[in-house]
Amino acid sequence: MRAPRGKNKVNRPPPLLRRPKIRCPGLCSGAHCFCLITNRGAEGELFCQYVMSAPVSVTALSAPGKVLLTGGYLCLDRSYTGTVFALNARIHVIVQQLKRGHPRGANAPAGEAEAEEGTVMVRSPQFVDAVWEYGVQRCENGGGVKVVQKGDGKRNPFVETSLSYALTYISYVADSKDFGSLSVTIMADKDYYSETDASKGKKVKGRSDDFVDFGVPLFEAHKTGLGSSAALVTALVSAVVIHRTMQPEDLGAARDKLHNLAQAAHCAAQGKVGSGFDVASAIYGSCLYRRFSPEILESIGDVGSDGFEERLFALVEDSDPKHQWDTECVDFGMQLPRDMQLVLCDVDCGSETPSMVKKVLEWKKNNPVEATLIFRNLQQNNEKLRQELKRMAQTPGLNFDNFKGISALIKRIRQHIQTLTRLTGVPIEPRIQTELIDSLTKLEGVIGGVVPGAGGYDAIALLIQDDPAVVERVKAHVANWTSKVEDDFGGSIGNVRLLDVYHGSEGVRNELVDQYAGWIWTRDLATQGLS
């Protein structure tokens, strides 16, 4: 079914005043010195507005990061499941419609005539030089809509693919290829990346301190492994689709289609079909996840190939009887039991998931009997743990003293993971992680801990009593942590620190724009009654 075309949600503001050209000290990091200064900050400093045009409507939403508590490797196979928890760390995307047909005029670089028809300007203002400008290209023979990066800056495949997929879908649904120009701002909660000197720095007057300035280029930032790309792709495709074809209140009803679109875009950007648990939790929130059959995405082809838009439309609408979506997200939005909290400990070390996955799958293929035995054992215990958590979440009046069964189940799961580590020769739970989890588990108030997802030298997940004193105890324990064992894979642990991240439960959701004050064009939004 074709959805109605988007409507402007607010009245257009009066045209911007043109001012003399000055290098911008602010939001765009000076990268766009062709822009005209139009805004004054709280201390009288001038900020640019990219001057292409004035924002006329805005859509803001966010999607959560994830932690795959159990089911790493298993959930790549539809015979098994994974329990994924959404986190309260979220990636936000704000889409602003820019005034139509407004050329970049005298400031436009030569040879960019097509930019005047449709430009997408994407910024991640928490990072240095994180600005990507795209022209919108219509492809022949139903090949869809492709965004083409201008300039020779480092590409961002996740942003680029999400935009191409979202615009292709919209143009087909709305039967129009006319998007005007869009500005997209990406904001990430601070715990997606390790701290930097800048992120620990002082608050900037007039700018919301819900978000921090990392002060480094994005590609130098050290990820903490919360699933930034899946949350980003999910928030970005959802924001663009909602912005152009729906109203924010349609988000709930559109979830399944947005899930299909985000899975397709994320796989294309990654260049591989993963289990998709991260995109699913970004859309639906915490859930028991069973993956989709990988064949569903195999025949989609590339943006620009003949008939791509029709194939993408059928995929998103789930209208191809030969390739029907079979993702299962059960109990989505599930909660933890009362008096229980989930926290993550960053070990400042990160692992290479793709090669670990490849090696485990190779081992599984070469050792089918052993692999089935251990995967089944793991699945059974993972399922027991999930059922127990669910039962406790639904039982009133429980507290920490009731969590002994959970501790025992986690221990058993870890024994199987340690066996898998030994058999595969892949550092899923390497010895230095075992040492850290074991020592944390002995602390009063800690229920248990696991290496989530693919494991490796990534952050560990702890279930603890929901009490600030326990958080302080864990923090004190890991401060100045040094390993006393020799690692079986030669790994080492850097700074261990408790991330300020908890269970969040909720999937993609609409956001209010006032929380982005100082990061987006709030002055204009305020005059439009939006902030």
Ligand SMILES: Nc1ncnc2c1ncn2[C@@H]1O[C@H](COP(=O)(O)OP(=O)(O)O)[C@@H](O)[C@H]1O
């Ligand atoms: N704040 C951001 N702004 C723009 N792009 C981002 C941002 N955060 C992440 N990305 C994109 O996601 C990529 C990281 O994805 P990936 O390596 O799969 O890590 P993760 O495990 O966190 O998903 C980055 O290289 C970048 O392309």
Ligand SMILES: C[C@@](O)(CCOP(=O)(O)OP(=O)(O)O)CC(=O)O
């Ligand atoms: C191995 C896996 O089953 C789980 C990987 O989980 P992680 O949370 O480790 O993933 P990344 O965000 O890619 O680092 C692969 C999958 O399911 O896709």
